[in-house]
Amino acid sequence: MTIFQLRQQWLQGEMIKRGWSGFLVTHHVDIYYYCGSMQTGYLFIPAEGEALYLVRRSLIRAEEEASADVEALGSWKTLAERLRARCAAAGDAPLRIATELDVLPVQLFGKLQAALPGAAWEDGSLLVREQRMIKSPDEVAAIREAARVVDAALEAVIPHIREGMAEFELMALIEHQLRLRGHQGLMRMRAYNSELITGMVATGAAAAVPTYFDGPAGGTGLHPSSPQSSGRALLMRGEPILVDIGCMVDGYLIDQTRTLVIGDLDPELQRAYDVAEQVLRATEAKLQPGMIAEHLYLLALDQVQEAGLSAHFMGYGADQVKFLGHGIGLEIDELPVLAKGFKYPLAPGMVIAIEPKFTFPGRGVVGVEDTYLITDIGWEKLTISREGLIRV
Amino acid sequence: MTIFQLRQQWLQGEMIKRGWSGFLVTHHVDIYYYCGSMQTGYLFIPAEGEALYLVRRSLIRAEEEASADVEALGSWKTLAERLRARCAAAGDAPLRIATELDVLPVQLFGKLQAALPGAAWEDGSLLVREQRMIKSPDEVAAIREAARVVDAALEAVIPHIREGMAEFELMALIEHQLRLRGHQGLMRMRAYNSELITGMVATGAAAAVPTYFDGPAGGTGLHPSSPQSSGRALLMRGEPILVDIGCMVDGYLIDQTRTLVIGDLDPELQRAYDVAEQVLRATEAKLQPGMIAEHLYLLALDQVQEAGLSAHFMGYGADQVKFLGHGIGLEIDELPVLAKGFKYPLAPGMVIAIEPKFTFPGRGVVGVEDTYLITDIGWEKLTISREGLIRV
Structure with a gap:
């Protein structure tokens, strides 16, 4: 069978x-x-x-x-x-x-x-x-391979990142490396009118522009006819460069985010980045079978409030999105969502991308995103890219 | 206003x-x-x-x-x-x-x-x-720019084509060049379940594999989870390399096909390619306001039958598609379709991709595709890529 x-x-x-x-x-x-x-x-x-x-x-x-x-x-x-x-x-x-x-x-x-x-x-x-929320070993294997491909592509392009390069130029390089390694060229979404183009490279203020996209940051895009993902903004020293990318291998998707910077971030953004990592670590500590999906979001909200960053969490002001993570597999918008109202207890086989991010209008977005498999006893991180802020 | x-x-x-x-x-x-x-x-x-x-x-x-x-x-x-x-x-x-x-x-x-x-x-x-079938001057201008981008990308990659290169490697090069020139990274289709990934590079027998895609050739793809576009077949001397590509600029799409070959095609495929060009020339001669869309398809069928190539036209056998061309604009599957049952009289402002192709199972697909604007007195070709079989 x-x-x-x-x-x-x-x-x-x-x-x-x-x-x-x-x-x-x-x-x-x-x-x-x-x-x-x-x-x-x-x-x-x-x-x-x-x-x-x-x-x-x-x-x-x-x-x-x-x-x-x-x-x-x-x-x-x-x-x-x-x-x-x-x-x-x-x-x-x-x-x-x-x-x-x-x-x-x-x-x-x-x-x-x-x-x-x-x-x-x-x-x-x-x-x-x-049903699709619980992945079988073959599905996990495909996501694991996608994680390998996206990491290899990211590492391949990092040496080519230069001040003054446009967002879309860096994205073109990433996509080329992804495709050479077996990315099928699509990032499927299920929701009506939803589209995704590899993810995005977005830098500084351009990353913080509000977005229609159902995520904490969307990017400006090149034109109002596709108002998301990379645009023409130039990578500048000291700005956070948000590299939120994925790929599809054997039908399955991975989704990861790293924050890059040429030089150093200013102290306020560096601190927000550190809080994003702390939220991720605190979430990992609770990531196990039986934990209710929405609790992880609510716990993150508490933690962010204590850090005084509530207004910046997952977008800014009226354009905040109300979730911390999402299931992922054949499509990028799968169950469970880590958000209010999602009462699913976590179960072995679930694969969830968790993406704490902070938006500072006019300055940029910082954050991190890893994809996790829920196991019998806790979790395994499927993302293999190096941890931490990446200094170029 | x-x-x-x-x-x-x-x-x-x-x-x-x-x-x-x-x-x-x-x-x-x-x-x-x-x-x-x-x-x-x-x-x-x-x-x-x-x-x-x-x-x-x-x-x-x-x-x-x-x-x-x-x-x-x-x-x-x-x-x-x-x-x-x-x-x-x-x-x-x-x-x-x-x-x-x-x-x-x-x-x-x-x-x-x-x-x-x-x-x-x-x-x-x-x-x-x-309504969307009739394009305004701003829409035609965007399609014209997309035509320029796709031509520049094709010319940029031609010097890099080598025997033994995989389809997906050539496609990765093309996409990189397209994205550097402003391609927004999507090719929108309206029909349920329809997807398009830039188009395809497909060579020899792999191009002739039957496809779910609603076109004369679809390609194998990399995996059954996205069974279209470029796969792992290697470009070989003397095989037709079908390069059917498009891009999106300011929301608008272009669609063009060129047949490439390293060396020479065998005489039967060369003859079929020549017939595809003749069908396109004969279609151009009838392309004017008032002509009924389906007539162009029926005329092409007659011409193909005279050439003894009916079984190979627009796919082979049970997998033939029943059209000669399609409207194009914000989406690739727009009206009018040049197919039976489409009684629309052509009118100024329509933009139509016309794509006579011939499929030879086990050997390859040859053909050509240009995108045309219907004008007050006839037509203007929006595609600017060089005409004819391209020898590499």
Whole structure:
């Protein structure tokens, strides 16, 4: 049995508990997660029995890759009959079919509803996201490799960093090194309208510009048509250079941040950087199975308040984001989120990027981000880049 | 009046014809198109009066960028009242609100429906896509600049192409050159599950591997988790090297293909390449206002059949795609498509990438792609890269 079939089996157990007839997986990332292939089509996982991968193209590649029965998608008119045939357990009762309503567009959902008259639809997106929260060893291995690639790329470019270099020039160098080492060139996000371009290199005041991006710092970007990531600001002596980057290897992402400086930071920013490291160390001390995700955020808030830095934590003023970290895997915005309202107890197999940062408008952003695996007894840091402020 | 306000005004005229009260623009690319900003939020364009941009973050950047009244999004409970206040013309009648149902996820649509009780919803996505089909001079200028960038990057890497270099290594070089010249690092697609990573470099048999990607050739990619674009195949003498690349400048995309070869192509592939150029020349001869989009595809099919190459055109066998070209702008999959069923008459301001290609399983893909502006009297080629097969 492949890892993909094990995942289908777990989902089937949950479907039986809920009385669902099957799960029609429509999102390419989820299709890959459950069958190991990402060709165009739909993956139907019945509550019992074999999964059926209905493929528009390429059928040949799907047949080579997928842990599922593969058939040509063919006419939508045959869809109802073919899915019904997989749901023997449902008898003649109306089918209850789950799908991912967090990403599925309304138009396509309407087409599916019309193709499966009488079916009741359930939102299965949270269930999928919760299953994907716990990584299997093969997933951890891919993230580990991504961590190796991002570290090697960072070390390769550090000797080339010069005063007067533009943010986007340094980012171009990093991306080149990442791609030479196997980065697939995408950083997938699940949330509507969310995009990520490798991460960002942002320096001084430009890093502290408020951002639409759902993170503590976003960068100016090159133009309002993509208002994030690196822009044209020049790296200057004494300014914090925030290098928040990731890459994708075998489908899996890593996310890490290091603060660099040419020369020295001024004492106030240096102190804030030190507090960021202390927050990370204090978080590590609590990082273990059973700890509730939101508690880590609340503990960090307390610590930051004691340090007198609340106004600067994770963005500034109205543009602060309300989290300390996020799950990561096939997508960068996975569960659990270390934020208020997220009551998930940490569990072995979770992979979480933790990123305490402080924003000083007009001056810059300092902070650090490492990605952790929750283990049976605590944690293991998957990020392998050197710790501490990096002086260039 | 800004170009963005002119676009709102055109949309308002169409809404009045249809009896719609307003358009709630939710997709980040459309929000940018109509107001010049891409911060997180919703843009409401009433059938009459000023547009209202409800922004979650960053409010500051939205205020600087947007051609619209900007307000904090705030509580969803106030949404109904605030949109109603913009629809004075509707009086007390239920609102008819359009939005983009081709991209809006079901979950978020449900939330919007709940926030606006009693409103009737219309699918405005086709209207937006049809409006965006006709480019304004500023849009054409951005595409022209993207064409310059992609050409300069291609010319910069050609001297570095060597036998035995991997596809992904050449792609890494191209991306580096693109990014140094202002490529924003994204190639946006609108269709569900669609992704694009710069385009692709694919050589010989690897280029001819069937693909899920909605194009004549997709490449193997590095792994089934992103089964497109460049892989690990090595560039070999005498094989066609398909370099199908684009970039994004000021939000706008270009798309071009050149076939390269180290040494010479074998006579059969060389002949197919020549036919691709002939198809492009014959298409140019018909490229003028009033020509129906699908006719260009049908004419190409005839020409290809005469050349005895039908089985190889735009993919091979079951994996052929059924089009000759596509509109391009903020996204790569814009209208019009040069394909059966697309009855749009060409009109000045349309920008279309035309890409006749031939696939030979086990041997490679040859072809060419240029991007054209439809003018009052015919066409102008926006692609500036040198014509013809490129011998390295």
